[in-house]
Amino acid sequence: MTTITRKxxxxxxxxxxxxxxxxxxxxxxxxxxxxxxxxxSDAAYIRRIVNIQRRLELASRATLLVSVFPPAWVAGTVGxxxxxILENMEIGHNVxxxxxxxxRDPKIxxxxxxxxxxSTAEGWKHSHNEVHHTYTNIVGKDNDLGYGIMxxxxxQRWHPMYLGQPLWNFINACFFEYGIAAYDLELGKNLxxxxxxxxxxxxxxxxxxxxxxxxxxxxxxxxxxxxxxxxGSFLPTLAANFxxxxxxxxxxxxxIMCGHFPEGVETFEKKSIPENETxxxxxxxxxxxxxxxxxxxxxxxxxxxxxxxxxxxxxxDLPSNRYAEVAxxxxxxxxxxxxxxxxxxxxxxxxxxxxxxxxxxLPNGWLETTTPANAPQQLALLWTMATGDRRTRRxxxxxxxxxxxxxxxxxxxAA
Amino acid sequence: xxxxxxxxxxxGGRTLRSALRRFAESAVTPLELDDVLDVFHPxxxxxxxxxxxxxxxxxxxxxxxxxxxxxxxxxxxxPGQYVRxxxxxxxxxxxxxxxxxxxxxxxxxxxxxxxxxxGGVVSNHLVHRARKGQMLQLAQAEGEFVLPQPLxxxxxxxxxxxxxxxxxxxxxxxxxxxxxPATDIVLVHVNASESAAIFRGELRAxxxxxxxxxxxxxxxxxxxxxxxxxxxxxxxxxxxxTYACGPAGLLDALEQHHADRGLELTTERFRxxxxxxxxxxxxxxxxLTGSTGGGTEIELDATTPILDAAEQAGVLxxxxxRMGICMACVLPMRxxxxxxxxNGALTVAVPGETGPQGVPIQTCISTAAGACSIDH
Numbered sequence: 193m194t195t196i197t198r199k200x201x202x203x204x205x206x207x208x209x210x211x212x213x214x215x216x217x218x219x220x221x222x223x224x225x226x227x228x229x230x231x232x233s234d235a236a237y238i239r240r241i242v243n244i245q246r247r248l249e250l251a252s253r254a255t256l257l258v259s260v261f262p263p264a265w266v267a268g269t270v271g272x273x274x275x276x277i278l279e280n281m282e283i284g285h286n287v288x289x290x291x292x293x294x295x296r297d298p299k300i301x302x303x304x305x306x307x308x309x310x311s312t313a314e315g316w317k318h319s320h321n322e323v324h325h326t327y328t329n330i331v332g333k334d335n336d337l338g339y340g341i342m343x344x345x346x347x348q349r350w351h352p353m354y355l356g357q358p359l360w361n362f363i364n365a366c367f368f369e370y371g372i373a374a375y376d377l378e379l380g381k382n383l384x385x386x387x388x389x390x391x392x393x394x395x396x397x398x399x400x401x402x403x404x405x406x407x408x409x410x411x412x413x414x415x416x417x418x419x420x421x422x423x424g425s426f427l428p429t430l431a432a433n434f435x436x437x438x439x440x441x442x443x444x445x446x447x448i449m450c451g452h453f454p455e456g457v458e459t460f461e462k463k464s465i466p467e468n469e470t471x472x473x474x475x476x477x478x479x480x481x482x483x484x485x486x487x488x489x490x491x492x493x494x495x496x497x498x499x500x501x502x503x504x505x506x507x508x509d510l511p512s513n514r515y516a517e518v519a520x521x522x523x524x525x526x527x528x529x530x531x532x533x534x535x536x537x538x539x540x541x542x543x544x545x546x547x548x549x550x551x552x553x554l555p556n557g558w559l560e561t562t563t564p565a566n567a568p569q570q571l572a573l574l575w576t577m578a579t580g581d582r583r584t585r586r587x588x589x590x591x592x593x594x595x596x597x598x599x600x601x602x603x604x605x606a607a
Numbered sequence: 608x609x610x611x612x613x614x615x616x617x618x619g620g621r622t623l624r625s626a627l628r629r630f631a632e633s634a635v636t637p638l639e640l641d642d643v644l645d646v647f648h649p650x651x652x653x654x655x656x657x658x659x660x661x662x663x664x665x666x667x668x669x670x671x672x673x674x675x676x677x678x679x680x681x682x683x684x685x686p687g688q689y690v691r692x693x694x695x696x697x698x699x700x701x702x703x704x705x706x707x708x709x710x711x712x713x714x715x716x717x718x719x720x721x722x723x724x725x726g727g728v729v730s731n732h733l734v735h736r737a738r739k740g741q742m743l744q745l746a747q748a749e750g751e752f753v754l755p756q757p758l759x760x761x762x763x764x765x766x767x768x769x770x771x772x773x774x775x776x777x778x779x780x781x782x783x784x785x786x787x788p789a790t791d792i793v794l795v796h797v798n799a800s801e802s803a804a805i806f807r808g809e810l811r812a813x814x815x816x817x818x819x820x821x822x823x824x825x826x827x828x829x830x831x832x833x834x835x836x837x838x839x840x841x842x843x844x845x846x847x848x849t850y851a852c853g854p855a856g857l858l859d860a861l862e863q864h865h866a867d868r869g870l871e872l873t874t875e876r877f878r879x880x881x882x883x884x885x886x887x888x889x890x891x892x893x894x895l896t897g898s899t900g901g902g903t904e905i906e907l908d909a910t911t912p913i914l915d916a917a918e919q920a921g922v923l924x925x926x927x928x929r930m931g932i933c934m935a936c937v938l939p940m941r942x943x944x945x946x947x948x949x950n951g952a953l954t955v956a957v958p959g960e961t962g963p964q965g966v967p968i969q970t971c972i973s974t975a976a977g978a979c980s981i982d983h
Contacts, residue, residue, distance in 0.1 A: 220950070231697040234698055235698030236698075250646075290969075295695070296961070296966065297695075299642070301967065303937055306637035317934065317935060321927065321928070322935055325928065325932050326928040326930065326932065404637075407636045411633060416634060509931070509932060
């Protein structure tokens with residue numbers, strides 16, 4: 193992707209500043225409608241989900257006590273996976289956003305909630321609620337874009353190191369909760385500075401995160417397996433917990449990748465964001481920087497309603513169960529102002545996001561210009577670029593871009 | 608596991624218990640064991656205090672008695688005391704205080720009697736929507752409005768409207784004993800009309816059996832009670848110890864009246880604090896009452912967020928996105944009112960009526976609407 197201001201055709205060029213402010217006013221009105229009608233049935237919804245999640249987790253863990261029997265292992269592992277996904281996505285993520293603070297129930301409140309994840313609620317609220325939701329898709333400010341380890345934009349200079357990024361992305365997906373914990377701590381930045389220069393805040397947060405990880409790991413990999421010892425189910429229970437964490441990690445990573453990473457979702461340059469961004473401008477950035485997943489009610493529930501990523505980014509503090517009813521109104525607004533409401537089924541969005549990860553792991557234009565016929569030459573070129581010095585890379589890059597340009601002209605001429 | 612090695616010293620039982628608890632917590636973290644147990648047994652010992660509604664009895668058209676089975680940790684009460692009750696109205700937890708209308712009951716239940724007041728969000732909800740099986744949040748009983756021990760020889764009780772609720776608790780308790788009390792009791796029960804008078808059947812029965820002398824006054828037939836006429840209604844007024852509960856007007860007049868005659872009076876007032884938010888033009892004064900704020904007072908106009916003003920005043924404040932989405936700036940408001948700068952919505956905190964910890968507010972998008980105090 194290319195940041196919106198560097199594109200030949202800026203998709204917001206047709207909007208006047210007055211249009212943008214009007215969009216803000218209309219979105220505020222949609223938000224207000226939900227706030228005015230928030231009530232008993234919404235409260236009942238979240239309490240029901242919490243109740244179901246807790247019963248499901250307990251029942252699954254009880255089943256795993258006899259997980260030496262394969263059917264019990266399968267049932268317990270499926271149940272625990274679903275329970276962990278519900279806890280993280282529909283409950284934890286949304287409660288920590290303050291979506292349910294209006295209930296004034298101290299048990300379901302952003303200031304008291306702690307979730308079943310390696311990262312601490314405090315760290316998550318900072319890096320996610322504050323940084324990601326405020327600076328959404330601003331390259332260099334929003335760490336959700338590639339978590340600081342990936343090339344997410346054509347304008348980032350390619351380096352052979354990026355060839356490994358599909359692999360890193362896969363590993364990150366498998367151990368996503370630790371990836372999140374690390375990026376909440378800005379671990380890369382902090383570890384690269386000398387010990388004595390690290391801030392007190394970092395040291396405190398690192399200590400809290402390590403404590404949290406220890407408690408989480410003790411629960412999943414020591415205490416619960418130990419409880420299953422009498423039936424000889426120690427190892428099966430351990431494996432079940434590992435599997436459930438893996439499933440949850442891969443699932444949440446996929447959903448989150450779909451939110452901002454599919455092809456066609458816009459990114460923004462740091463310097464193009466005005467110092468005093470208006471509410472309308474902020475709304476517009478959220479509209480263009482997010483993508484939805486279409487699907488069934490079950491899909492929405494299991495993604496924690498992040499399938500309504502656009503609505504979630506516009507109104508991060510509205511109860512998640514209301515995004516579905518808000519979506520048609522938001523979609524109509526996109527149409528009215530000639531903007532692209534980015535929505536597709538899960539497999540399509542996941543494929544699109546992965547396509548981008550792979551495409552950007554390669555030099556600009558490489559994937560575009562490669563066909564089965566020229567594959568050997570292209571691979572040789574890639575080899576040269578990966579092993580050569582910077583000058584070789586620059587020359588090869590220029591040749592690739594020339595090739596890509598010529599190809600585009602030919603396609604245009606043929607059409 | 609450390610449980611087996613727990614020392615069996617005199618405190619050993621507790622050590623073993625807490626070790627077991629620690630072990631159980633390690634199996635359910637990040638939940639607490641109580642969160643898990645709450646799913647199955649919300650009224651157990653050790654749980655946050657709650658009560659389950661076991662009966663809703665209509666009293667008049669606009670009042671009901673709600674009988675609750677309190678959690679195991681309910682410490683009991685003395686008749687005349689009140690209880691703070693947390694009720695989810697339209698999904699929002701609101702707290703009010705209600706007098707307990709029974710003495711300690713053999714079945715361990717407690718009861719409150721609620722009269723729907725016009726515009727009363729919680730009272731109307733309880734009167735019209737409370738159903739058997741629903742759960743209410745509770746605090747332990749409180750209040751000084753209790754009869755002295757030993758009882759005086761002669762007692763005067765004056766009640767207005769729902770002011771009868773703590774008094775009925777006292778009367779029921781006294782007359783449920785095997786030996787009737789020797790005290791001579793007069794009850795002056797004031798109501799807007801006969802049909803609005805709560806417990807009138809029960810009180811008339813007590814009167815008929817000679818256990819109390821009931822003087823009923825209805826505003827629509829007798830006119831509003833003039834306390835100067837009390838001596839006519841109760842000739843031996845000066846020999847009696849007076850307990851009164853009712854609307855502020857009645858109590859104020861009675862206090863004046865008794866002070867003039869040199870008589871002792873004990874009163875119970877409902878709704879001691881009234882918060883009137885400033886209108887959209889007016890800001891207010893914010894007081895930061897916690898250890899960080901140290902009592903700092905900040906003057907606010909109606910357009911500046913509390914967060915900005917407090918930082919300008921040199922207080923280190925928690926902050927995040929500064930646009931109302933990240934919840935990093937949330938602090939509890941103990942008392943007062945704030946206005947949401949985005950949509951003008953008011954949030955009001957009344958001590959005793961809004962959660963024990965106050966109402967959490969977002970300081971980055973809220974400004975003061977009148978005086979308010981924030982814990983920080």
